[in-house]
Amino acid sequence: MKQCEGHIDDAEKDKVIFDVLEENQEVDDEATLKRRLAGPSVLKSGQESVNQEKINEIIYAASKGSKYFEAEQKRDLELRNRIERVQKEVKEYYRKLECDKAFQREWAERTDEIDSYMEELRSSRDLSQVIVHVDCDAFYASIEELRNENLKNVPMAVGKGVLCTANYMARKFGVRSAMPEFIARKLCPELVVIPLNIPEYAKKSKEIQDVLAQYDPNLCPASIDEVYMNLTPYMDRQEFTKDEDTMQKVVMEIRNNVLEATGVSVSCGIAVNKLLAKIASNMKKPNDQFIVSNEAEVIEKFVSELPTRRINGIGRVLEQELLGLDIKTCGDIIHNRTILSYIFKEKTSQNLIQCSLGIGSTIVEDFGDSNRKSIGCEITFSNAITSGGLLESKLQSLCQSLADDLLKRDLIANSMSIKIKTDTFQVHTRQKNLRGYIYNDTDLFCEALKLLRMEYPLRLRLLGVRLSKLTTKSSYFASQIKFSKQNSVPCPVCHKNLEDDLAAVNQHIDLCLNTETVKTVINNEKKELPLKRKRNTIDVFFRH
DNA sequence: GCGGATCAC
């Protein structure tokens, strides 16, 4: 009963906060829209000295009137409506909590459940590992500066149409990744924009990993410019004690080695798990490092003070939803754990709690391509395309490059989807499971074409193709042969039994698929074109 | 299983 009263106190406190929030709601109707337009990387490093308010105004003014703006405005409105609905829901819960005895009991039980879940999490905490997150500083930009020294002294960004990254000089103007070039130029007219040079970045990325691999041969690249390492085995091998000073020294040495060998400066986070190491590497960017204690109490205090957005996985939307409940920090998440469990799905609230306690995975493992779930490619057109012929030729070239990619990785696929973005920035996907596995460009094109034609007429600014349910070609045929007693494998297309000879099997199937494709394409020409099924589920623009 | 939405980089 004591428990129960305590929770009601909490609830009343929250209710007061809610009333205050409601009174102050109409400060700036477009505040959230302005924030949204500012992009996802507002809290990235290098922004400390900029006047964010003013920059957001400039971005807002530059965006206003565009189709993109309209689309974002619509999304923002939907989000705000959703938040308002949730706020009403919460109010109703708190009202019930005041007067409904049965609900009071339920609430108390729910709280107890969550508390024991938290205790379970705490007792399973692994504090024994030394995990390091290595994050390259302004990666693409720093490589371009290595390629051309002069770029070091000017505000510079890398990208094409949309910027991928900006050097720190450009960031002072509010220039950020994911920002369109024309807006960046409004913020910084003298900005130098360098086109992307991905192969160079991949090469440099590999060089950096080679240095890091001396400390952890099992390191796990998280992206082209991020790596997780487990330094525990290295520390043990060297017979180092795992106190903070020693760990800082080791990581300092690692960063120096990377800089010396590759010319790239990196920021590092040291902690007991990946979640905390990732947060830590962001704390002192650029070119520095930060360590999070390995003591449970210190960790919990550290995390409780963080804004929710610092957690990997809490993005712009969830951040806003939480702010709508007056939840600003991870500590607020813990404090509001019971009401959160009512308004979010179990998986979401469990994840929020876990992160807020600073609990994360300690597994640092690189699965490489074997773990890949999908592969695809997409392209944005400089002008929206309406002509079916043109769309289909774009689709064909997408399928060609995708097929090349598949071949390189020895992959075949059992499921296909296309992605379309209309000229009003609405995105749709159409997916279909296939009867067998496909991998060559003609088959890809044939299947993608069927999906695309169902959606005509269209006015598209983007078209994409993606494959899922992947397996490697070699493992597929190996498994076929393994399970076939006669040492032969049925052709997936014509079902004729084939000899156990990978090259011969491949050749036969390629041939078989191609004749099948020809037949299907001819059939499509006959049947589907004149029919041209119309569907109006997607917003369609063929206005006159 | 499919499609939309969110998230990271």
Place this chain on the structure above:
DNA sequence: TATGGTGATCCGC
């Protein structure tokens, strides 16, 4: 005038 590409996951239906 004008807002990217690739891959993953969760949720509702």
